[in-house]
Amino acid sequence: MAFLGLRVWPTPVLRPMWPFIAASGLTFFLVSKAQDMGVRSEQYKNDPRNPYREQIAKEEAAKHH
Template sequence: MAFLGLRKWPTPVVKPLWPFMAAGTITMYLVLKAQEGSVKSEQWRNDPRNPYAAELAKSSLH
């Protein structure tokens, strides 16, 4: 007998959603790598809007 629509056993949540979680993790990783690559590119290296400009200038001196 169901009480207010609840069953005796829990409904699985993680098991059917693992492909979506894995795909989300892979997508976030690839977006992070693309962003890092574009921020460190020659085109944006000396742009004053680049938040990593000071760090890149310091590392390019070595």
């Protein structure tokens, strides 16, 4: 018997959605890595429009010392 539309057994949510959740995590990770590689590339490393320019310069200075 349904009481206020609730069933005895819950509707499965996670089980049919796991491929989409896994693909979302993988996509987020790969896009993040691609963006990081692009920001740190030789062409854009010293570009004044690069918001990570100072951070990259500090890391390279620490690496050389």
